[in-house]
Amino acid sequence: DGGITQSPKYLFRKEGQNVTLSCEQNLNHDAMYWYRQDPGQGLRLIYYSQIVNDFQKGDIAEGYSVSREKKESFPLTVTSAQKNPTAFYLCASTLGAGSTDTQYFGPGTRLTVL
Amino acid sequence: EDKVVQSPLSLVVHEGDTVTLNCSYEVTNFRSLLWYKQEKKAPTFLFMLTSSGIEKKSGRLSSILDKKELFSILNITATQTGDSAIYLCASPSSGSNYKLTFGKGTLLTVNP
Numbered sequence: 182d183g184g185i186t187q188s189p190k191y192l193f194r195k196e197g198q199n200v201t202l203s204c205e206q207n208l209n210h211d212a213m214y215w216y217r218q219d220p221g222q223g224l225r226l227i228y229y230s231q232i233v234n235d236f237q238k239g240d241i242a243e244g245y246s247v248s249r250e251k252k253e254s255f256p257l258t259v260t261s262a263q264k265n266p267t268a269f270y271l272c273a274s275t276l277g278a279g280s281t282d283t284q285y286f287g288p289g290t291r292l293t294v295l
Numbered sequence: 296e297d298k299v300v301q302s303p304l305s306l307v308v309h310e311g312d313t314v315t316l317n318c319s320y321e322v323t324n325f326r327s328l329l330w331y332k333q334e335k336k337a338p339t340f341l342f343m344l345t346s347s348g349i350e351k352k353s354g355r356l357s358s359i360l361d362k363k364e365l366f367s368i369l370n371i372t373a374t375q376t377g378d379s380a381i382y383l384c385a386s387p388s389s390g391s392n393y394k395l396t397f398g399k400g401t402l403l404t405v406n407p
Contacts, residue, residue, distance in 0.1 A: 185337075216397075221304070223383065223399035224338075239394070271337065283329065284385075284395060286337035 184208065185287035187272050192292045194259070194266070202257045202290045204272030211277030213255035214284065217241060218269045227270075230255055231277070259292065267294045297322045297388045301398035309406050312374050316401045318384030319366040328367050330358055331383040333400070338383055341369070374405045 185206045194200045206213065212231045216224040226239030230249040244263025249255055259266045269291050273284040298321045308314055320328060327345045331338035342351045344360035344367055351358050355374075360367045371378055381400040388394040 214394075221399060223301075224385075224395075224397040226394060229394060283340055283343060285340070286331075288336040 185272060185274055185285060187270075187287040187290050189290060190288065192290055194292065194294050196294055197261045199258055199260050200292065202259065202270055202272075202292070204255045204257065204287055205253055206255075206272075206274045206285075206287075207253060208274060208276075208285065209252070210274035210285075211252070212275045213249070214273045214275075215239075215245070215247065215255070215257045216271045216273065218271060218289075224271065227257065266292055268292060297386070297396045299384055299386055299396050299398040301382075301384050301401050303401060304399060305402040305404070307404045307406065308374055310375060312405075313370065313372045314374060314403060316369040316371075316382050316384075316403070317366060318369070318398055320384075320386050321365065322386045322396065323389035325362070325365075325389075326387050328360055329385045329395070330367070330369050331385065333381040333383055334379075341382075371403075374403075376405050376407055379403060379405045 188203045214229040215227040218224050225241050227245050228239050228247040230236035233252050236247050236249050246258045269289050271289045272287040275284050300319050302317045327343050329343050330341040342358045347362040355372045358369045381402050383400045385395040385397040388396050
């Protein structure tokens, strides 16, 4: 079955620690995205990548980093510089250039900083 | 800066009621508007609207776009408790084929 997987489902982190969230897709999509969702805030874009080895900052990139070494994978690192990292993180993908702009989402990772 | 605004932010209804959710937008070089339903985890795609006045329908859900007045509505008839979710509206941002601007969502609660 094609889809997007995220792991772990729940993650706890101590203040001052970096943590990496995994996102993998087997849809053969070119573009991948990371969003953060807070209660009452909707989805806010952190980073996105249109092709392998290329990525751009979204609206709230500070304190986060990403890599795109493989088409299937787009891991997000939440660094200690992120002041308020507790949130629900969603990864998404789209087919690519000429796509219908429909984004398909993974199940999310809930990060809690203790 | 592109904007997508949803209203109401939350809504509580009884089973069997009909609800209308609103989404207004200000997007340069508008291409499309998307609706998603989010239960506990991943948002799932409902509709993509590109043309004014053409209703999209899926079961009890329907949606329509008004490009003159810059808004869309999502209707749910004969609501069921399983319709309880956050409904998200989004539009591709100007200057990018990929970046979506999302509204804050409408939290719909359907009580038995």
